[in-house]
Amino acid sequence: MFVSYRWLQEYVDLTGISATELADKITKSGIEVEGVDVLNKGVSGVVIGHVVVREQHPNADKLSRCQVDIGEDEPVQIICGAPNVAQGQKVAVAKVGAVLPGNFKIKRAKLRGEESHGMICSLQELGIEGKLVAKEYQEGIFVFPSDAEVGSDALAALNLHDEVLELGLTPNRSDCLSMLGVAYEVAAIFGKDVKHPEVAVEETTEKAADYVSVKVEASEDNPLYVARIVKNVKIGPSPLWMQTRLMASGIRPHNNVVDITNYILLEYGQPLHAFDYDRFGSKEVLVRRAKAGEKIITLDDQERALTEAHLVITNGTEPVALAGVMGGANSEVQEDTTTVLLESAFFKGTTVRQASKDHGLRSEASARFEKGIDPNRTRLAADRAAQLMAQYASGEVVSEVVEVDTLTVEPAVVAVSLERINSVLGTNLSMDEVKDIFTRLQFTYKEEEGQLIVTVPTRRGDITIEEDLIEEVARLYGYDHLPTTLPVSAATPGKLTEYQAKRRKVRRYLEGAGLYQAITYSLTSQDKATQFALEEADTVRLAMPMSEDRSILRQSLIPHLLEVVKHNNARQIDSVAVYETGSIFLSNGAGQLPMEKERLAGAVTGLWHMHGWQGEKKVVDFYVIKGVLEGLFAQLSLEDRIVYQPVKKEGMHPGRTAEVLLDGMSVGYVGQLHPVTQKDYDLRETYVFELDLQAVLNTEVAHLSYTAIPRFPSITRDIALVVDQSVLAGEIARTIKEVGGDLLTDVTVFDLYEGERMEEGKKSVAYSLRYLNPERTLTDEEVTTVHEQVLTTVEEKFGATLRS
Incomplete structure (x- = not known):
């Protein structure tokens, strides 16, 4: 709903209240103002x-x-x-x-x-x-x-010095789909009076019943229909002030008669329709349900097929309007119109909604009928429109109205106690304060035995129960004035569990490392269900699968991640790095729910990084993806407890795959896909990893501790050891660190050589060893003693010799 600030001032005194302040107050009272548009836009x-x-x-x-x-x-x-x-x-x-x-x-x-x-x-x-x-x-x-x-x-x-407030109304606040409705709301907020338009219709001596009769067959859909006749009208432009108000409200001006009906719709919230009386086709208005197969051409020149679910206005034989939605082209007001048949009616919201939905027609009128209008304004709106037509279209209003009225509308009567209000809101309001709020809302009330019996005006159809009245008290009292309390049952505020916090850290690290999160299906096909699985178990099949490709619960995340990589490669995205944290499912036996475990998996292919202007490219290899995992374990303070060892696994490259051990227990693997597997998935060289996330995150770690920066210098010794090619460099490094004790702080592999001048079946592995005593400067004798122990141990354990 668009609300003109200057137009609103005609109904409520806003002296000293700016449009911005007004918007803030309305928002705080429960109706969001989505923006204030200054129409002059700096002109x-x-x-x-x-x-x-x-x-x-x-x-x-x-x-x-x-x-x-x-x-x-x-x-x-x-x-x-x-x-x-x-x-x-x-x-x-x-x-x-x-x-x-x-x-x-x-x-x-x-x-x-x-x-x-x-x-x-x-x-x-x-x-x-x-x-x-x-x-x-x-x-x-x-x-x-x-x-x-x-x-x-x-x-x-042109009214461009105006400001327009855009109200974001919820469906229950249909009362504010009119300027008068907004005026009541604003008056309640500021404790002011509402000034109503003066309605005084000068009528001729003729009777409207001589011009038209009204009959309603579908009385449940249309319990109130009011018809007025205005003759000798002169079609022309509406007054400029009216045109500008319509434009500020998002409605395009047409002519004086049509503009007046739209103006009343905005002012009262009551949709009206003006028929050309001479084109109407008869002196009878018949409101009924449409017949199956019946058709109407609406004002937008579209032919529409009707069903028995649609309510129509007819001239006794053919439809002239789709009730509450749009008029028909056959009775449209045109430049030569001289007599207007004015319709003001109350239509059932669900019936209008059905027609609006079926025909894809969403009009200002249908929106109001669907959400509910005030039936006590239906006659008043017709009188106000007739008055304006006499004033601005030179019309003569025929006396009396022709109507069918089977509507019974009684204001809602709701009781509420002061104790109940304060109990729900946590306030300590007095009875006088609550009465003042209802007075500002213009709700009548009486006090009986400690309760307020409130009579709610028909314009507020959203108020039907005690809680609705309590809400009115809360929003007019001010939500920002309500005391802040924690629920009685809440001893401490909520937080992430330790597992959830660690999982979030894992995701943030991987995204920071350059991997994108993927979310894939838990369902897969029979041939992919056990591929790359960490554990062997029976598969779990759905009782009623959507298709064979989605019939089995997965046991690994990698197959679907490979589909993600393939999908991107097919769209010329050659470098892809994705990860997923998700569940896999292991059978617990027939008739039992499966065991659900959380896994972490990733897939990387293409270039890891590229600096075009330097001519530098780094293609993904085993050490890139292993380095990503090493960084992850460092984030989780597990880097000293992780060991990688070669492993052969189906679907993985036999020489470029490592098992990941945590405290000696297997928790996953990392490596390159087997070339045959890559071909099956139509992929280039691709590296993957999968970890048992629950095992990793549930591992207890020592509290984080800090050490001072060393004050004393370290001593570095490099050694190159010749060993059999079957000996693992990591095993040698771990042995060196064990023997080196507290003085040996770091062991790093910096070279591997297999080539000329190297005995067949042998290799040279070079290590850099750093010795440090944090409390004093080391002597060469101390380092030499420990270093010789290291050399002796690796010679005895691995048959290693120093390379000359």
Whole structure:
């Protein structure tokens, strides 16, 4: 709902309250104001001008040379390209120095050799959306009424000095789908009165019953139908103030009669429809359900097939309107209309909703009927519209109305106690404070035995139970004034479990390392269900699978991650790095629910990083993905408890796959896919890993401790050991560290050599050993003693010799 700030001031005194402050107060009372739109959008220097002379531009067929009186000493010359500019018009003129939307500044210019001192503007150029501009002005400039004052502010005349509040209404607050409804809300917030429009209809001596009769067959769908006749109307533009209010509310002006019905819809929230009486086709209005196969051409020139679920207005034989949604083209008000049949009715919301949904028609009228209107405004809205038609369309209102009324509407009566209000809200309100709130809401009440018996106006159809009244008290008292308390049962605030916190750390680390999270199906096919699984177990099949490809619960995350890689490769994304944390399922036997375990898996292919300007590329290999895991284990403080050892696993490369051991127990693997597997998945060289995430995260670790930066220097010794090719470099490193004791702080492999001058079946592995005593400077003798013990041990255990 768009609410004009200046229009709202006609119903509520907002002196000293800015639009921004008003928006803040409405939001705090429970209706969100999604924004405040300043209509002038920074425009300045635009006045109303009078085109004194209009001539053809001497050097351009599509330009006009105009002499325009802008209220200054002399008319100014303006070159205009609008096709509808003409002598005698009152137009919007942006003077030299004016600013238009987008900070567009008007300067003196020459157009095809002719001086132009300003710009004659269209409404779009002043910041009004094209869809809101009347059809006759959509392709050219806007023309003011002839009585517009030359030299006066054009923005004020167009109501562009206004501000518009956009209310984000929830479905229950249909009462605020009208200016009067918003006025009641604002008046309650600020403790002010609501000023209603004065309705006084001057009627002729003729009777409306002589012109039309009304019959309603579907009384449940339409319990109230009111018809009025206004004759001798003159179709023309509506007053400028009305047009601008409609545009500010998001409705395009048409003509005075149609604009008045839309204006009443916005003012009262009561949809109206104006029929051309002479085109109506009869003197009878019959409201009924449509017949199967019946058709109607609506105002948007679309032919629509009707069903028995749709309510229609007919002239006794054929439909002339889809009730509550849209009128028919056969009875549309046109330029030659002289007599108007005005409809004001109460239609059942669900029936209107059905028709709106079936035909894909969402109108301002249907939105209000669906959410609920105030039936006590139906007659008043018809009278107000008739009054405006007499005033602005020169119409004569025929006396009395023709109506069918089977509607029984009683205001809701709801009881609530002060004790209950304070108990729910946690407040200590007095009875007088609660009474004041209901008075501001204009709810009548009486006090009986400590309870307030509240009579709710029909405009507030959302209030039916005790809790609704308590909500009204809370929002008018102020949500920000309610005391803050924890629930009685809550001893401590919630937090992540240790496992959840660790899992979040895992995800953040992997994303920081460059992997993207994937989420894949838990269901797979029979042939992929056990691929790459860490544990052997029977598969679990669905009783009613969607398809064979989604019939088995997975036992590994990797097959689906490989599908993700394949999908990206097929779309020319050659470098892919993804991971997933998810569940796998192991059978517990027939008729038993499966065991669910959480796994962490990843798949990487292509380039790991590339610096084009340096000509540097790093292709993913085994050590890249192993390094990612080493960093992960370091984040979890497990790096000293992890061991990698070669392993042969189905689907994995036999020489580039390692088993991951945590405290000697297998928790996963890392390596390259077997070339045959890569071919089966249509992949290039791809590396994967899968870990038992529960085993990793549930492992207890020591509390994090810090050590001071060493004050004393370290001593580094490098050794190159010749060993059999079957000996693992990691085993040698672990042995060196064990023998080195406390003085040996770091062991790093920095070279591997297998080639010429190396005995067949042998290899050279070079290590850098760093010795340090944090309490004093080491001597060469101390280091030599420990270093010789290291060399002796590796010689005895691995048959290693120092490379000469």
